Amino acid sequence: MQRRILELIEGASSIAISGHTSPDGDALGSVLGLGLSLMKFFPNKDIALLLADDDPVPRIYRFMEGSDRLVPASAYTGNPDLFISVDVPVVERLNNSAEVLRRSAHVVCFDHHPAREEFAELSLRRVEAAACAMIIDRFLDNCGIVARDGVATCLLCGLVTDTGRFQYQNADAAAFHAASRLVAHGADPARVALEVYQSMRVEFLHLKSIVMGRIKTVAHGRVAYSYAYQSDLEACGVTSDECDGLVDVVRSVMGVEVCLFLKGIEGDTKVRGNLRSKGDLNVSEIAAAFGGGGHPAAAGFSNNGTILETLTVALPMLAELVGEDPASVTVEL
Template structure:
C-alpha cells in the first residue's frame, strides 16, 4: 500500500473490522487457499490460523487442503504444516470459512463443498477479481502477497506476531515476490518483511528450506527442462515442459516442479515465459510469467485459470502438444497488444477459436 493512500487504508481497516466481527461470532472456523497451494497460500493460511487461535478465545480453527495431495515437501518445515486436513475428509459445518490467496470458488476444488455448507464466508486475497463473493471480501491486487494482508490484519487487531507466525508470513512474501525479484516487490513488501524479521522470522531458515534443499532427482529434472527451452519472436517468448515420463525417469515429485518456471523465465531477452507440467493423472498445468508490463493473465483466463498480470496459471486436459499449440498464439497476442495494454479481447477471440477446434 502506498504511503499516504488514506482511502485504501481506511477501506482495508473497515474490512478488517468486518472480518474480525465474523471471527468474534464464530466457533468452528476453517481456512483454505487454492488448489495446488504455493508458499503464499500455505504460509498465509498457517499464520492466520495461529493468529486467530492466540488472539481469540474459544475458537476451533482448521487449515484445509483443497486437494488430496499432501503439503508440498519444500513447505513442510513451516510451523503447523502437519496440521492441515484434506477437505475431502472434513465433515464439519463451519461457522466461518476464510479463503486466503483466492477469490474464485471453483479453485477451492474439493473444499468447495465445505464452503457451500458454511454459515459465513470471508475472503483475504490479492488476486484481481471481477466477481467477489462472501460476507466480506478484502481483495487488494496491489498487495505483493496474501501474506502482506494477513500481516497487516494482525497489526490492525493488535495481535502479537510470534516467531512462528512471522516465519509463515515471511515465507509467503518471499515466495510470491520471487525472493524480492518480481515486479510486485514494492516498498510495502519490504517494510512488511522487515517487520516480520524484527518479530522473529529467519530469512536464512526460509531460504535454506525453500531454495537450497532440492533433491538430486529434482535437479536432474531441472536439467531436462533447461535442455528443452525454446524461444521465438526473436527470443521474447521462452517455453519448456516436463512430461509424466520425465518425472518417472528422474524420480522427481510433481510438487517439486513449481520453481521450474523461473528457470525458463531467466533466459536473457525473454519477456514472456511458459512452463507446462504433465501431472500423473494426465492433466497439464501451465505457469506463465511476464518480466515487464505485459499482462499475461488473460492467457490464463482463456483456459479457465487466473492470477496476476505478471504471474498466472491454468490447468487443461489437452496434452502437452495441444496445449502448446493453443497457448503460444495467445502469448504472441500479448506481445502484439503492447506493454500496459489489455490483450483480453484478443485472448477471448483466440479461446473461442480453441473451443471451435476442440
C-alpha cells in the same frame, strides 16, 4: 470492513481456513499465519486448517510451524460458523474446500488477486499487495494480534515466494516494509531461503536439467517455453508439487519478455501451465483464456489437452502479446 471481519471471527465457535488448490508458499503461509494466530488469540475456538486437495503439504513447505495441522478438506466433516478463504480469487480454485464453504454459515475472503466477482460475504481484497501474507499480517496487526517467530516466518515465506525472492515486479516498497516488520517480530529469512530454495533433491535437479535442455524461443526470442511430461517426473522420481520453481528457469533466458512452462498430468492427457512476464505485459489474460488466472506478471492454468496441443494454442497468443505475428510461430518439441 476489517472490523466486520473481526466481529465474524469473534462470533464464530468453529472456523475453517483454506487456501487454493496446488498450494504455493503464499497460500500455505497465509493459512498458517492466520490460523495459528487466531488459535493463540482465541484458544477456545475450534479452528481447522484445510488443504484444498488430498495431496500432502509440498516438501519444501513442511518446515513451517503448524504444517502438520493441515488436513485435507475432504476429510473435514464439520459445518463451521465461519469459512475463511485466503489467496483464492474464485470458488473453483478451492477445489474440495468449496464444499466446506457451502456448508458454512458465513464466508470471508482475504486475497490479492483480481476477481471477476466476489464469492464471500466479506472480502478484504488488495490487488496491489505483493502477497496475501501481507494482507493477513496487516489485518492481524490492526486487530492487535502480532505474528511472532515461527508464525511470522510462515507469513514471510508467503511474501518471499510470491515476490520470487524479491526479484519480481511486485517487490515494491510496501513488500520490503512488510518483510522488515516480520523479521523484526522474529521471522527467519535464512530458514525460508534454506528450506525453499537451497534444499533441492538430486532427483529434482535431474528433472531441472531436462527442462533446461528443452527450452526454446519463438517470436524473435521474446517468448520462451519448456515442458515436462508426467513420465519425466516418474523417471526422475520427482513429485508434482516439487515443480513450482521450474517456470523461473524458463523465465531467466536473456531477452525473453514472457514465458510458459507446461507440466503433464493424468497420463499427459492434461497439463498445468505457468506463465511469467518480466515487464508490463499481462500474462493473466492468456491464463484466463484457458480458464485460469492470476496476476499480470505471474499466472497459471490447467488445460484438457496434451503438451503439444496446449503449446499450439498458447504460443501464438504469447507471440501476439509481445507484438509479433502469431502466424510465424512454429511449435517444436
